[in-house]
Amino acid sequence: MSGFLSGLLPGGAKAAVRRADRLLEQGNHAGALTQLARAAQAGDAEAQFRVGRAYLEGQGVPPSIPEAAKWFEKAGNAGHAEAQARLAAIHLQGLLRDGGSGSSPLFRTGGNAGPDYAAAALWARRATDSGSADGMAVLATILSSGPEETRDLPAALDLYRRAATGDSAQGRLGLSLMLVRNEPDDAAKEEAAREMRLAAAANLPMAIYLFGVMHDFAIGLERDAVEAVDLYRRAAEMGVRSGQARYGLALLEGRGVKQDRITGESWLRRAALAGDAEAAALVGDLYAKGGELPPNYAEASMWFTRAAEQGHAMAARALGLLYLTGAGVARDPDEATRWFRRSAEAGNKASQSDLANLLLQGAGAEDDRIRTREWFEAAADSGDLVAAFNFGVCLAEGVGIERDERRAAQWLRRAADGVVTAQHWYGRMLAEGRGVDRDEVEGRAWITRAANAGLTDSKVALAEMLVNGRGGKRDHQAALVLFEGAANEGHIGAMFATGALYGGGHDIPPDRVVAQKWFKMAAERGHAYAQMMLGRYLARGLAGQQNISEARQWLLSARNQGVAEVAGDLAALPPQEGLSAEAASATG
Numbered sequence: 001m002s003g004f005l006s007g008l009l010p011g012g013a014k015a016a017v018r019r020a021d022r023l024l025e026q027g028n029h030a031g032a033l034t035q036l037a038r039a040a041q042a043g044d045a046e047a048q049f050r051v052g053r054a055y056l057e058g059q060g061v062p063p064s065i066p067e068a069a070k071w072f073e074k075a076g077n078a079g080h081a082e083a084q085a086r087l088a089a090i091h092l093q094g095l096l097r098d099g100g101s102g103s104s105p106l107f108r109t110g111g112n113a114g115p116d117y118a119a120a121a122l123w124a125r126r127a128t129d130s131g132s133a134d135g136m137a138v139l140a141t142i143l144s145s146g147p148e149e150t151r152d153l154p155a156a157l158d159l160y161r162r163a164a165t166g167d168s169a170q171g172r173l174g175l176s177l178m179l180v181r182n183e184p185d186d187a188a189k190e191e192a193a194r195e196m197r198l199a200a201a202a203n204l205p206m207a208i209y210l211f212g213v214m215h216d217f218a219i220g221l222e223r224d225a226v227e228a229v230d231l232y233r234r235a236a237e238m239g240v241r242s243g244q245a246r247y248g249l250a251l252l253e254g255r256g257v258k259q260d261r262i263t264g265e266s267w268l269r270r271a272a273l274a275g276d277a278e279a280a281a282l283v284g285d286l287y288a289k290g291g292e293l294p295p296n297y298a299e300a301s302m303w304f305t306r307a308a309e310q311g312h313a314m315a316a317r318a319l320g321l322l323y324l325t326g327a328g329v330a331r332d333p334d335e336a337t338r339w340f341r342r343s344a345e346a347g348n349k350a351s352q353s354d355l356a357n358l359l360l361q362g363a364g365a366e367d368d369r370i371r372t373r374e375w376f377e378a379a380a381d382s383g384d385l386v387a388a389f390n391f392g393v394c395l396a397e398g399v400g401i402e403r404d405e406r407r408a409a410q411w412l413r414r415a416a417d418g419v420v421t422a423q424h425w426y427g428r429m430l431a432e433g434r435g436v437d438r439d440e441v442e443g444r445a446w447i448t449r450a451a452n453a454g455l456t457d458s459k460v461a462l463a464e465m466l467v468n469g470r471g472g473k474r475d476h477q478a479a480l481v482l483f484e485g486a487a488n489e490g491h492i493g494a495m496f497a498t499g500a501l502y503g504g505g506h507d508i509p510p511d512r513v514v515a516q517k518w519f520k521m522a523a524e525r526g527h528a529y530a531q532m533m534l535g536r537y538l539a540r541g542l543a544g545q546q547n548i549s550e551a552r553q554w555l556l557s558a559r560n561q562g563v564a565e566v567a568g569d570l571a572a573l574p575p576q577e578g579l580s581a582e583a584a585s586a587t588g
Contacts, residue, residue: 013042020047033060040071045078052083056090065095076123081130084123088138091120117146128159133166140174153178164195169202173210180219193220200231209235209243216246225256236267244271245279252286261291272306280307281315288318297328308339316343317351324358333363341368344375349386352376356390359399366400373400380411389415389422396425396435405435416446423450424458431471444471451482459486460494467497467506476507487518495522496530503533516543523554528561536569548573 020035033054039047052071055064069090075083090096094115121142127135140159143152157178163171172195179192193214199207212231215224229250235243244267250257251264265286271279284303287296301322307315320339323332337358343351352375359369373394379387392411395404409429415422423446429435431443444465450458463482466475480501486494499518504510516537522530535555538547552573555566 013039013044013047016042017044017047020050029060040074043078045075045080045083048072048075048078049080049083049086052086056086065090069096076126079130081127081132081135084127084130085132085135085138088120088123088127088135091116091123092138092141115146117142117150121146121150131166133163133168133171136160136163136166137168137170137174140171144174144178164198169199169204169207172196172199172202173204173207176207176210186220189220191220205235205238205240205243208238209240209246212243212246225250229256236270239274241271241274241276241279244268244274245276245282248279249282252282272303275310277307277310277312277315280304280310281312281318284315284318288322297322299328301328308342311346313343313346313348313351316340316346317348317354320351320354324354333358333361337363337368341371344372349384353386353390356393356399360393360397369394369400371400380414385415385418385422388412389419389425392422393425396429405429407435409435420450420453420455420458423447423453424455424461427458428461431465440465440471442471456486456489456491456494459483460491460497463494463497467501476501480508487521492522492525492527492530495519495525496527496533499530499533512537512543523557526561528558528563531555531558531561532563532566532569535566539569539573549576552576 016035016039020032020039023029023032023035033051036047036050036054040051048071052068052075054060055071056068057063061067069087072083072087072090076087092115096116120138124135124139124142128139136159140156140163142150143159144156145151157175160171160175160178164175165171176192176195176199179188179195184192193211196207196211196214200211208231212228212235214220215231216228217223229247232243232247232250236247248264248267248269248271249255251260251267253259253264265283268279268283268286272283280303284300284307287300287303289295301319304315304319304322308319316339320336320343321327322329323336323339325331329335337355340351340355340358344355352372355368355372356376359372373391376387376391376394380391388411392408392415394400395408395411397403409426412422412426412429416426427443427446427448427450429443430439430446432438444462447458447462447465451462459482463479463486465471466479466482468474480498483494483498483501487498495518499515499522500506501508502511502515502518504512504515516534519530519534519537523534531554535551535553535558537543538545538551538554540546552570555570555573559566559570
């Protein structure tokens with residue numbers, strides 16, 4: 001009985017702590033924790049702190065944040081500065097707001113409900129008043145990046161300096177970050193690098209990673225890709241997901257380290273699975289592009305989805321393109337619209353244009369059209385020429401706003417100073433007299449600018465004007481060059497037009513073999529009049545070889561697309577073998 005009571009008296013508590021230290025030296029952690037628990041129950045603040053730390057780190061007991069916080073609070077109320085700082089950090093990380101899971105961060109599977117800034121600030125101030133450098137670092141973090149109404153950057157900078165002077169690694173990390181926060185001069189960058197070096201030397205994982213970033217981007221020191229990658233590797237091995245992502249990318253590219261695509265992809269996957277959106281997007285891109293193996297769009301879509309759901313704008317656009325084309329996923333214009341909208345809302349201008357193009361084709365709801373038009377209008381008003389073009393298209397086509405060709409022409413003219421597609425649109429409006437006085441000469445000049453810049457549709461439009469002599473002289477030879485160039489770029493209408501020019505009746509030496517080749521290319525891609533012309537060439541042997549059966553099939557395809565002119569061609573064909581004249585007439 002007396003031995004038990006002595007363990008609960010202050011002197012007994014101190015003795016228990018000393019016994020715990022001896023047991024730890026012998027490697028007996030369980031026995032040491034038992035002694036510390038007795039001392040903690042007796043009210044010894046140091047023992048309470050050490051029991052809390054054991055629960056926090058899972059040393060000798062199952063990890064438990066609530067138990068750790070309970071013992072830190074007991075020690076903190078007794079004036080233990082380090083316990084106060086630890087408790088402030090727990091509240092700042094929101095570890096007591098996770099619905100009561102009670103486990104260490106290493107074992108928790110869910111997120112937390114966010115920082116408890118009020119509780120964190122309370123304990124951080126107490127720790128600061130007790131002289132804790134780590135407590136100063138926590139308080140500085142709240143003052144520099146907490147709720148807007150609590151921010152005080154000068155006070156935060158002062159606290160970080162005091163914490164760094166007190167040899168707090170977190171203080172050095174925070175001081176370094178504040179020094180490079182707002183366009184620092186060279187002296188501030190150099191001081192930031194010195195502080196980050198010391199924080200990394202204290203084996204702080206995030207400091208190791210950020211010191212790598214400083215080497216990588218020459219912030220306060222000389223650029224050193226090899227040293228940067230080694231620091232990324234160390235941070236990656238310590239579980240810093242940004243370090244895993246950068247180390248994986250370096251291995252993938254062979255930058256600062258010997259190239260190892262397999263290991264690089266493995267690190268990127270680890271970072272992606274840990275929640276790094278950029279890493280997930282990179283893995284998706286690897287599968288989408290392929291390499292030694294063909295692209296795997298199904299796998300790419302999984303990684304793009306992971307990144308896009310975390311707000312990665314480029315991944316959302318890539319996913320939208322997969323749904324638009326049906327690559328790796330079922331083709332779904334509505335789903336494509338949804339992802340383009342997500343990307344556009346994140347500020348991706350290319351997705352805003354993608355979304356506008358889909359809306360022009362009838363996809364999406366009216367709310368999408370209005371919202372998209374509002375994006376473009378706001379950005380156009382601020383001087384964005386691409387947005388000015390897209391807003392002009394919305395006005396010209398009545399997307400999300402009442403059609404207004406006069407205003408459309410004004411915006412397209414503004415955009416035409418820097419956007420090639422706007423030059424094409426504005427040129428067409430001038431040539432057609434839409435929203436402006438008809439002026440084929442000026443319209444042709446704008447379309448020529450866009451064609452010279454390489455826009456395929458403009459090459460075709462200019463070639464048509466050259467054939468017909470609209471807006472200037474007639475020039476079939478120049479038109480042929482433009483049509484043939486656009487045809488080689490995949491423009492189906494240009495394929496048909498090239499065939500027509502080679503077919504005769506223009507200022508081009510006829511070449512029906514070449515004409516038939518172009519008609520066939522366009523016909524195979526669904527061009528109805530090319531199918532009619534190919535049918536006629538084959539029926540009459542105009543290119544040297546007659547094929548009645550194939551001619552009939554092409555003529556029927558053209559008729560099925562609504563080309564009425566083929567009726568006479570079909571009637572002129574000889575009956576198919578084995579069919580009566582009436583049956584042949586029915587099939588033809």
